[in-house]
Each structure stands twice: as C-alpha cells, then as structure tokens.
Amino acid sequence: MRIRTVLNDLVPGALGVTDSHDHLFFRSAALPEDQELDDEAGAVAEVRAFADAGGQAIVQWTPHGLNRRADLLPGISTSTGVAIVAATGLHRREHYPDGYVDKIHDELAEIFVRELTTGIGDTQIRAGLIKIAGGFHILDAHAEHVMRAAAEAHHATNAPIAVHHELGSAADAVLDLLVDRLDVHPAAVVLGHLNRFPDHRAHLELARRGAWLAFDGPSRANNATDPRLMDCLAALIDAGYGDSLLLGGDTTTARARASTGEGPGMPYLLTHLRPRITQYFGAEVADNVFRNNPARAFATDWRA
Known part of the structure; x- marks a missing residue:
C-alpha cells in the first residue's frame, strides 16, 4: 500500500498530519478572475503557514483542466517539507470554458489513467487520486458520465476516488452508482462536503455503507454549516x-487564504479545529481524523 505524492510514493505511516481536501491552485469559469488561485508565492506562503501549525501533508483536489500547476508542486513540497497529493478527474461542467468538456468527453478514462500512471500534462508528476463531482441532489448526465470514467480508471489503477457533492447532496446516489453498479469498493470512495448537508441520519447511512466521510470547513460560502x-x-x-x-480546508479562493487573504485558510484546521476536536472527543479521535484516517483513505495497492 502506497500514497502517491508529487515527489514519490509513501508508505501510509509517512504521510503525517494531513489536510485531506484543499487547493493550492484552482481556476474556474465560475470564479471571478481576482479570486482564482494562480499565485505561486501565495501557495508557498499558505503551505508554510500550514506547516508552522504542524501540518505535514495536503491532498489537493484540483482536477484536470482547472490550473493544477503540477509543475510547481514538487518544488513547493520540497521547499516546505509538506507532502502533496495531486488529483486527476473532472469537476462539474460549469467550472470549464464553453466547449472544453465536450472536446474530451470520450477520452476521460484514458486521461485519468495517463495522469495517474504516466504524468500530468508534459510532466512526470503522477496524480494520487481521481476527483469527480455529483449534481445537486441528483446525478445529471455529465456527473454520471464522469463517474463511469472514474470507475474505469479506478479499476485500471486502484486509485482512490474523491467526490465533490454539490452543497453536500446526492452522496447516496454516488454510492448507488460507483459501488452498487460499477463495483468500486466503498473504502476507495471519499465523500466530500458532507458538512454542507448536516443531516446526521444521512451521514450515518453513508458511514454504514463503508465510504470515507469528508467534512470541509470552514468554507466562506457556507458559514451556516460551521x-x-x-x-x-x-x-x-x-x-x-x-x-x-x-x-x-477546501480553500478555493484567494480571499479564503490565511497568508494572503482574509482566511481562515489551511492553518485553521490545526490551530482551531484540531484543538476543539481534541477537547470534545479526545486526542485519539483527533489523531485519527488528521493522521491515521488519511493514511488509510489515500493509500492503495497501485496497479501501475
């Protein structure tokens, strides 16, 4: 079992204290230009602030076509000492320029496998997970097509699959498709943004099905969930x-950065949320959430 980072493959125990869902670089047609994450210095500053708070690894969920800046990630990892996991995959259609998704519609599984096994773009930097997205309460045709490609790539590589749920919804539909119909093992699926749909009963049903449950926060767009x-x-x-x-932390805008924006940014996970989790639930639970669980969730027996 190994976790694929932008520098090398790590044994799970070497990952350390982890931000399990964040973004160092992110560009979207749905964002104003001044809020895109495209600043190398800003990314380095944010990672260093996270490291200063005790962070050791970041899983970047930015998928194909949204400015991952894969060429910069090894240097950032080396200079800060923080391991970085990159992603392949595809987001919701509205995040891409008109026509972009249609051009690669029939090549998605091939793209995902290539970026997991050979390299992202012209680099030799391999992705360590597949990031995809569901629809709002349902799986639309785009979401289902991408998920089928992700399942195909998973079966070819054993890569974990991380899922953006629009406002935290439709996680049950995702498992119905990926696990029940496409034979992806539930332990290979990370269900994201569940804090945005704070229904305890729904969360318990998802947990019983064996998937990983990811809570991201605080997000500036979802203050009511905090x-x-x-x-x-x-x-x-x-x-x-x-x-x-x-x-x-799911830092998706320049404004949300701690180092160069208004925050709270990546360090907040460790400076504020980890102490609260330790206080309420104990040090063992906190260690599981930030260290042991990520080491298991993002590790796999890579086939290539």
Whole structure:
C-alpha cells in the first residue's frame, strides 16, 4: 500500500498530519478572475503557514483542466517539507470554458489513467487520486458520465476516488452508482462536503455503507454549516465511525487564504479545529481524523 505524492510514493505511516481536501491552485469559469488561485508565492506562503501549525501533508483536489500547476508542486513540497497529493478527474461542467468538456468527453478514462500512471500534462508528476463531482441532489448526465470514467480508471489503477457533492447532496446516489453498479469498493470512495448537508441520519447511512466521510470547513460560502460541524462529527463518533472521518480546508479562493487573504485558510484546521476536536472527543479521535484516517483513505495497492 502506497500514497502517491508529487515527489514519490509513501508508505501510509509517512504521510503525517494531513489536510485531506484543499487547493493550492484552482481556476474556474465560475470564479471571478481576482479570486482564482494562480499565485505561486501565495501557495508557498499558505503551505508554510500550514506547516508552522504542524501540518505535514495536503491532498489537493484540483482536477484536470482547472490550473493544477503540477509543475510547481514538487518544488513547493520540497521547499516546505509538506507532502502533496495531486488529483486527476473532472469537476462539474460549469467550472470549464464553453466547449472544453465536450472536446474530451470520450477520452476521460484514458486521461485519468495517463495522469495517474504516466504524468500530468508534459510532466512526470503522477496524480494520487481521481476527483469527480455529483449534481445537486441528483446525478445529471455529465456527473454520471464522469463517474463511469472514474470507475474505469479506478479499476485500471486502484486509485482512490474523491467526490465533490454539490452543497453536500446526492452522496447516496454516488454510492448507488460507483459501488452498487460499477463495483468500486466503498473504502476507495471519499465523500466530500458532507458538512454542507448536516443531516446526521444521512451521514450515518453513508458511514454504514463503508465510504470515507469528508467534512470541509470552514468554507466562506457556507458559514451556516460551521456551528453544526461538531454535532455532525459527534453523531458519527458516538456511533463508532470515528475511523471513517476526514477533515479538510477546501480553500478555493484567494480571499479564503490565511497568508494572503482574509482566511481562515489551511492553518485553521490545526490551530482551531484540531484543538476543539481534541477537547470534545479526545486526542485519539483527533489523531485519527488528521493522521491515521488519511493514511488509510489515500493509500492503495497501485496497479501501475
């Protein structure tokens, strides 16, 4: 079992304290130009701030076509000492310029496999996960097509699949498709943004199905979910699912950075949320959420 980072493949125990869902670089047709993450110095500053707070690894969920800047990631990892996992995959259609998705529609599985096994773009930097996205409460045709390509790439490589859920919805539909119909093992699926749909019963049903449950926060666009985060975690921990939880910052805009914007940014996970989790649930749970669970969630027996 290995975790594929932009520098090398790591044994799971070497990953360390992890931000399980974030972005160093991100460009989207849905974002104003001044909010895109395209600043190398800003990315370095944010990673250093995370490292200063005790962070050791970041899983970047920026997928194909959204300015991952893969060529810069090894240098950032080397200079900061923080391991970085890059992603392949495809986001929701509205994040891309008109016509872009249609051009690569029939090549998605091939693109994903190539970026997982050979390299992203002209680099030899390999992705360590497949990031895809569901629709709002349902899986539209685009989401289902991308998920089928992701499942094909997963079966070819064993890569984990991380899923953006629009406002936290349709996670059950994702498992219905990926696990029940496309034979992806639930332990290879990370369900993201569940804090944006703070339904404890729904979360427990997802946990029973064996997938990883990722809570991202705080997000500037979803402030109303912040006070509910600890209650969501408590319901799962009390039910015995503390070993299924992941936490990430999901910094997607320049404004959300701690180092160059208004924050709270990546360090907040460790300076504020980890102490609260330790206080409420104990040091063992906190160590699982930030260290042990990511080491298991993003490790796989790579086929290439």
